Each structure stands twice: as C-alpha cells, then as structure tokens.
Amino acid sequence: MREENNTEEVLKDLTSGEYKYGFTTDVETEVIPMGLNEEVVRLISQKKGEPDWVLQFRLDAYRWWKEQPRPTWGHVLVDEVDYDKISFYAAPKKKTGNGEVDPEILKTFDKLGIPLHERDMLLGNAAAGTPLDGASNMAVDAIVDSESQKTTYRDKLAELGIIFCSFGEAVREYPDLVRKYLGKVVPTRDNYYSALNSAVFSDGSFVYIPKGVRCPMELASYFRINSSGTGQFERTLIIADDESYVSYLEGCTAPMRDENQLHAAVVEIYVHDRAEVKYSTVQNWYPGDKNGKGGVYNLVTKRALCAGDFSKISWTQVETGSAITWKYPSCVLKGDNSSGEFYSVAVTNNYQEADTGTKMIHIGRNSHSRIISKGISAGHSQNSYRGLVKVLPGADGVRNYTQCDSLLLSNTCGAHTFPVMDIQNPTAVVEHEATTSKINEQQLFYCQQRGIKEEDAVSLIVGGYAKEVVSKLPMEFAVEAQKLLSLSIENSVG
C-alpha cells in the first residue's frame, strides 16, 4: 500500500521536470501579416534582398506546394495547420544602427548558455545547464525567428577558407556556390514540407569547407523561435569539398506557448570525395505542457548526399522536445565505398508524438550504413521508428546493420517500429533487429538494493541504454544530452 502511495506521489510530481527554456525575450520584432500567398513569398524575398533566381526558386516551390495534399502517413496525429494564422517572417528589429546585436538578444543567448562573445567563450563564461554550456572551441551562428543574429569566429575560420555564415549572407556573398548546391540534395518537390520550406525559408547556416581542410572547431547553429504566431523555416546547406572534415552541431529551443508553432526546416549536406561530415542535433523545442497543450510541430527534411567515393556522413540526434516530431535524416550513398551512420535517441513524455528514423539509399558499390535507434516512451506519448534501407541494382557489396530498441516506461504510452528493406542486389547483406520491452526489473531491483532511489536507478539504466548513441556526440554536447535525457524522463516512472 505504501508503495502505491509512493508511486502516486511520484506521478503527481510529473510536472516538475519543467521546460527550462520557456521564457520569451521582449524585443521589438518585425512581423509580416499572417497568411501565405505569392505576395508573401515575394515580400520575404524582398526583405532579404535576394536576387531574382532565389525568388523564382521560392515561387516554383510555392506553386507546387499549393497543389499538394498534406501527408498523413506518419504515426502521429497532427492537427490541421492553419497557414492563414501563421506569419512567415519575423525578425527582431535592430535598435542600434551599427549592426550590433540587440543587447536583449545577447542576454537571451547568455541565458540559454550560447556564447555570442568570442572573448567570453574563451573564459568559459557561459551560463550553466544548457546544451552548449562551456563549449569553448566552437563557432556559433545564432538565429532568432527568421533572421540570423550573429555568427562568431567568422574571421578565424575564413583564414582557412572556411565559409560559415547565415544563409541570407551566403546568398548575397557567395551566390555561385549557393546556386550550385541549393536544392541538389533535397529537391524543391521532394515532399510537402520541403516545398513549404523552399517557398518561405528564412535564415539558416551556410557552411563550405574547402578541399583538404579539417575544420579546427565545432560549428554550431542555435535556433530559437521567439515571436508568437510565427513558424521557423530555416534552411541549412553544408558543403564538404574533397578530403575535408567538419563537425556541425544544432540546438533549438522555443518559449512555452499554448499554440502549436510550426518548424519546417530543410538541411542539405553535400559530401565530396573522401570528405566527412558529422552532424549532431540536440532537439529541445518546447514539447507542450503535461496535458499536451501547445508545443512545436517539428516537421523537417534532412538529407545528406555522399556524392564522392569514400565519403562519410554521420547523423547523431537526441530528440527530447517538440509536440510532434516528423523527421528522417537520410543518407544517399552515391559514391563507391561511401558510408552513412545514424544514431538516434528519441524520448517522448506526456502527450508528445515522435515519428523519426532514417533512410539509407545505397547507390554506390561497397557502400555501408549503420543505424542505431533508441526510443524511450513515457506518459501518454507515442514513439515510432520508421526507416528505409534501399539497395539499388548496381550497388554491389552493400552492408547495412540496423538496430532499433524501444523502452516503455508506462503502460499508457506506445512504441512502434516501421522499417522497410527494399533490396535489389543479391550481394547486399542487410540486417534489421528490433526489441521492445520495459525497464528490466532485475536491473532496477539490483540498483535499489544498493540504495539507489528508484528514480535515479531508472535514470541510470536509461543513461546506459542510450549510451551507445550519446557517446557519438561531441563531448560538450554529450554531457548535456545526458542531463537532458534524465530531465525528460524525470518522474515518468509509474
């Protein structure tokens, strides 16, 4: 009986694992009227001062998108999004005339622990308890709503020929590069949400690593939705030229609001011969409250093209936020001997729903891929893995290994696995394994027996369960991801 009371208490505390980044920043923001039509697309393009070809790219995407039905195949219940109630462009107005960042914004990023002062970073002055906490060797591109605020260490990186800037700047300053690669990995008409993004995309990051250069520091983008009634549609393009290497991090947060905010991003990565890109995400958009009210709809398209021989892409993601996650970072392994990796931990609690996974398209000979996906569901949440491993006829000697495990922490949540293997070459060796179970009672008992509280024990076991993925994150990220994990599942044991 006592034990039952205990459990109830624990359940009562369920809300205490609060979302830490739910505050808003009070800055004057320029927001264009709500709704989406050709005029809005033109207005966004005009505000960003874009050349005509970008406008045409947007309009082409918009016209196609308008004709498309909204996809419903995900194992999630997405409410109809009313595009007339969303403003597709919002940017903090700069108060000072000399191009400096608004001090309020600076404060916000300080609060989030994102170091926008290069000097501070060196001193390790950032606030505690955030994904990028204490990151000392990192260049950051900070994006609020539709506009990039500041990109640090640009000059230092430029010495090596590395371009790291906001997408808007790239369009203006490196139009040839952008034009060459934009839409090459994720075509405009790839899917409903990528088309929407192509029509209204706002700032994201642009990265170009020249031939033979190994990027000396982690590059990071930090996305924040601040204004209400808006969505974020960032576009990121990473190009790794021959024999280059870059590790790129992405973090995101949003204020707590009762409305569902839309986030539809596109990330394109182009990897040349013998180049390697490591892309890590810690996604912590506002997940909604404990009754499932509010939260961000995270509907993104991420894809990497391993175009060159021996090229390599590695996706690592820790998904803890968002009311709805619909995301499949994919690898097109076109080059011979290219390789793709996908490591994912997705945690859902309360009424969150996640449908996430990856696609590995093997085109090149001897290409290999590895998928490790760990799902953790608690509360009333739904957590799905959806993946595709496709081997085309010309791809000899392909090797794939997929493992997806699900952990259930309550009897009201759901854990699902929807993998597809489409094999058209007899030399391919493709494996898929999946298990679903609840927390091992013996392990739990063992921990408790040694005086570890049930909650800490669960956290410990989950930590061990997710370790295979978290260990792939850059060190600064890994520590925080671990903290985020225990925070997300805090008090969810019942």
Next chain:
Amino acid sequence: MSAEKQYIELYRSQKALIDANSAPALNAYREEAARVLEQEGLQKPKDFTHVDPGQLLSADYLLNLARHEVPTGREDLFTCAVPELSTNVHFLCNEQYTGNTDKIKDSRFFAGSLREFARLYPEILTAYYNQLAGKRLDTGDKRSARFETCSLGEAALNTMLCQDGFVLYVPAGVEVQKPLQLISLLRAVDDFMAVQRLLVIIEDNAKASLLVCEHASMLPKMDDQSVVPDLLSLQTVEVFVGKHASLDFYRLEEHHEHAFRLGQTYVRLDEGAHADLGEYALTAGRTRNRMQIELTAPDAQVQLYGMAALDGEQCLDNITFIDHQAPRCQSNELFKYVLDEKAKGSFLGRILVRKGSDKTDAHQTDRNLCLTPDTRMIARPELEIYADDVKCSHGATVGQLDQQALFYMRTRGIPEDEARMLLMFAFMSDVIDGIRIEQLKDRLKHLIEKRFRGELKQQCAGCQIR
C-alpha cells in the same frame, strides 16, 4: 467503367442465377456486400508490394455462375499423394466442391461443401460466416486505423459472388484424429476467376488439422491452343478457433505463372486456443496473401510459418497482421524466401499489442535469400505496441548464401551446385520443422529439395493433373 462497378453490375443482372445456384443463407449477404464494395472499392496497391489487386481484378474473366458441372469425376481429374499420410481428401475444383474420398463418414463433424452446409445448418453458418471478413477491424487507435491489412472491398466482392466453397465444422469437444486434406484445383480453358470461400470452425476444446493443396491446371485455351489461360483465385478464408481448441492449418501452393491468387485469411482465436498456420509457396504465379490474426482472449497462441521459393517472374506478397488484444498471448512468426532469376517477393508483417495486453510474447522473423541481381525483396517488419509489460522483437535480414560455408563444402569435395542446394535447404529447414504432421513434414522436405533441384514442375511428384 471501373472493375468494381462492372462486378456490381454483373451481380445485379445475374442475381437470380447466382442465388439459384447457391443457398439462401449465403444469398442473404450479397446485397450488403455489393453496397460495401461500392463504397470501399478495390484497394489500390500498397507501397512496397508487387501484386496489384486492382489490375488483376480488372482483367476480363469468365465466371461459372450457372454452376456447370466440371466435366470429369474427381479422382480422374486429380490425384495428390503424400506417401504414408493418411488423410481424408476433399476436392474443390475452382470454387465448386466436388466430393471426397471418405469411405466411412465421421458424423461427429462436418467437412464438405459450403453450399450444402448453408442449406443444412443455416443458423451455424450465420453465426460465423462473414463475421470476420465483413467488418473492418477496430484497432482502437486513430493512428493505426490508417493501416489496413485485409481489404474490405476485396472480401465484399468475394461475399457478393461466392456460391460454394469448403467448410470444416468441428463441434465442441470433438477431436478429429485423421488430418483432412483439401485439394483445390484451378482448371479452365479460358481466362477464369474462381471465387472461393473457406470456412473453418473449431469449437471449444475441439481439435483438427487441415492441409490445403492448391494447384492450377495447364490446359491450353480453347480458342488458342498455344497459350495457357489466366486463372485467378479470389479466396476468402475465415477461421475460428474456440476456447482451448487446437488447429493446424497449412496451405501449400503450387501454381504456375498464369495462375494468380488474391487470398485473404482471417483467424480469430479464443481463450487458450492454439493455432499453427503455414503458408508454403513452392511455386507461385502472382500471389498476394493477406492474413489477419486476432488473439481475442488470454493465453491464446499462434505460430505462423511462411515459405516461398520463387523463380522466373513469379511474385509473392505476404501481408500479415497479428493483433494481440488480450494478456498473456503468444505469437511467433517466421517467414523465409528464396528468390531466384527475376522473382520478386515482399513481406509486410505487423504486430499490434493493444493497451492492457500485458505479458504478451510476440516474435517475428523474416529471412530472405536473393540469388541473382534481377530479384527484388522488400521486407517491412512492423511493431506497434501500446502495453509496457511485453516481450516483443522482430528481425529481418536479406542476404546471400554464406560464402565461407560454400567454400568449406567445396574444399571437402562437394560440387558447388550441390553445396548451394544444401545451404538453401538448410536455410528453409526451420520453417518446415514447425509442422506438427510428421509425414507432411517429411514430404515437404522432399518437395523443397526437388524444388531447389529444379525437378518440380507445377505439381508435386505423385500428384497428377489431367
């Protein structure tokens, strides 16, 4: 005009003829079925499958609505022999039940014509017939409602046109010792569609085993002796296994490239029931099997085996759905494919564990061998779980023969072809090992060996189609 409209029109114009050659208890379902078909239509092909039912059904087929007698007697037409397997053999030619070999009739249970059964026992028929096929399964979750394993439209088409078929009815407490064998033959001299219906009812504490052998004749077309007509079997099977009852149900398919099959099998298991189900395709034309298995009460158990050895341009889709609705149920699914030449296979397996189905033990394995560059295999093993105290797993692999094992055998003087054969045979063996009828197990092993040696041509040795 769309295929479904044509079928509905055909039904409306030929209603009197269809009804006259069937039984009132079966006729009672037709109007409703026509309405459902009109509403649902014939399903579009699912992603990642090869067989398009809409396309197969839109071809022009003859139907034997007037129930013309098949020209020859049953045993002259076909004999099927599994040595040392003593079975009671029943014959189905196209959809028509043509008799059996029972010397002494066992009156404890009924095995025979659906039409006859409907005439003799309309109240039993009504309690079971179309109870599974005529309803959409409510999965209790809005998200999974989007997935449909069985097609309501296809089942409605069957119900609308079905005139005869086979029934096995085993009342409570009866144990049928001798296995039953149903030989189903597709035989026509023009493009033909057989609307087959099977109803298997095993009541509480009863026990039976049923082996269905499906063959297709290769008679040439009447008006053009150089071609073989297209034969399509549209089959709906409903299986009920009562409390603590037991059923072995194996289906052996030996079709040729002009024989198509659209099969839907619905199985419902009650408390403590046990079912062994097997789908063995030794040769297939174009086949789509859909299976929906419901474990409705605690402690039910189901074993589902599937095997396919395909070559030429054969293509086979298996779509299975196991629905755990109650606690402590077990399911075990094992499918294996060997694809050769230009064969195409797909396996879509879905396991649903509903809220409250604690202590569920569900496993699914799908292993596939692709032998040539022109084959294509698609595997979709899916788990959907809403309960936390469960043990569920699935595994799927696609690969080729183990080169090291091949090399090892060759170093020991085994010729390459023989070594490959041995490995393929070993690969298939665990699908067959689960069969609970010993003689059938041996026989099947023998047949699979012959199949891999390329000696099997449309029929098992011992079977004769005339």
